[in-house]
Amino acid sequence: MAITLREQLLRKKPIVFQQQHHQGEELARNLSTFQLMMFGVGATVGTGIFFVLGEAVPKAGPAVLISFLIAGIAAGLSALCYAELASAIPVSGSTYSYAYHALGEFVAVIIAGCVLLEYGVSTGAVAVGWSSYFNELLHETIGWQLPEALSVSPIPVPVEGADGLITYPATGGLINLPAVVLVMLCMLLLIRGASESATVNAIMVLIKLGVLVLFTVIGFSAFNADHFANFFAYGVGGISAAAGTIFFSFIGLDAVATAGEEVKNPQKALPRAIIGALAIVSGIYIAVAAAGLAAKPVEFFEQTQGEAGLALILKEVTGNQIWSTVLAAGAVISIFSVTLVTLYGQTRILFAVGRDGMIPKKFLEVNPKTMTPTYNTIVVSIAVALIGGFVPADYLWDTVSIGTLMAFSVVAIGIIVLRRTHPDLERPFKVPGYPVVPILTVLVCLYIMWGLAAITWVIFLTWIAIVLIYYFSYGRTHATLNHYTTEEEIAEPSGRRRRDDDE
Secondary structure: OOOOHHHHHHOOOOOOEOOOOOOOOOOOOOEOHHHHHHHHHHHHOOOOOOOOHHHHHHHHHHHHHHHHHHHHHHHHHHHHHHHHHHHHOOOOOHHHHHHHHHOOHHHHHHHHHHHHHHHHHHHHHHHHHHHHHHHHHHHHHHOOOOOHHHEOOOOOOOEEOOOOOEEOOOOOOOOEHHHHHHHHHHHHHHHHOHHHHHHHHHHHHHHHHHHHHHHHHHHHOOOOHHHHOOOOOOHHHHHHHHHHHHHHHHHHHHHHHOOOOOEOOHHHHHHHHHHHHHHHHHHHHHHHHHHHHHHOOHHHHHHOOOOOHHHHHHHHHHOOHHHHHHHHHHHHHHHHHHHHHHHHHHHHHHHHHHHOOOOOHHHHOOOOOOOOOHHHHHHHHHHHHHHHHHOOHHHOHHHHHHHHHHHHHHHHHHHHHHHHHOOOOOOOOOOOOOOHHHHHHHHHHHHHHHOOOHHHHHHHHHHHHHHHHHHHHHHHHHOHHHOOOOHHHOOEOOOHHHHHHOO
16 A cells, blocks of 8 residues: 655654574674773764864863863763663664654654764764874874875865955865775775774774873873963853864764674663763863863964874973874874774664665675675775865864764654653663653754854755755665565564673
């Protein structure tokens, strides 16, 4: 029986879990809680600290600490919501899958656009930032670095002159080659296997945390209270704008949820990993931001936008090249993990969309030897490499934030809807303080979105329009819900029948 367009847009995917193995369409379930937690930390710590200070401090001044706190509170509230949904619906696809089950196909398509924007752009942005640290490391170790033609995007960025006029000076670049190479290396590792990628990521995360603790200690050794004078000089608008820029770095929480089909005992592991990652991330973010401001005034961050700012701070504070070289090396190694995990998240979102039939089934194919979606990973990596190679980071940061904020808001709304529509759904973890926490999550996310620049909204809405055009021209007619005959065809692996695999 044919259904109307309205019915199709509002229909929800039934919450059904597989009772049998689907050959070629399932991923290997071999990640532990610790590896998953390191995925979250790996995707988060690095993006916000190693180079976003240069973007956020000029917007909020010393009050950027409040911006970090606001972003952290929003992420904390969202983490609790993610933990409940991840424990109840432990599948690939994260926010997209939750939206499909709770809010319907139309909302799910929009959220798929949000998270694909979130992961694709963030991976490109991080790769661009990694490039500056890579060049800094080359300069400090061998006294040579890549020429501008091979390390800078050819697309100019706006510069405001002393007269207030905006100009677009030539960059002198042809391609950001290090960013492209980084994405390709991550692609090869992901094709090799999720477990191998998780092990490499965990090692990189431990290096990253050690380097940032080192920076914090040295930064506070040069503490200058004057750097915190006129704390609120940039106003509430500046704090909100900086929080929006910072917020993209909390994408790591969503990255944990994308691994729902590859973790052992997902109903317990997912909530633990999400909350544990948030605790580690929030603490290290605020500590490093405070140490950076303790050592250098706001003007320093305005002058080092897009550069390896933390390494320069160590160099100037200690007067010794060794410590800044150590930090640059740590950044080069550890930011690799951010790119690795966000690229991973992008492929798993597409994997889930492919299972639902709204993109070609080719994206659902799993290599029988490595148990990874090889074709999916290659296509995503090429697209992200083009972003990193040719688009400046200035155009990328806030665009990631708006996708993340939309995703976090939908997760919170999904909690409320599923509590009403599926009250008997098994929930190993429940949001404390319901319904206050989900409502607060939405309000805080809306507040941060209010501070984003108009151009960010233009880019975001344009992208969503493209996604909807694709959906109405292809996805709507190919959706699996149009033609399934048994629930097993739309069922998803949950891992519930393998609880004895707990770590």
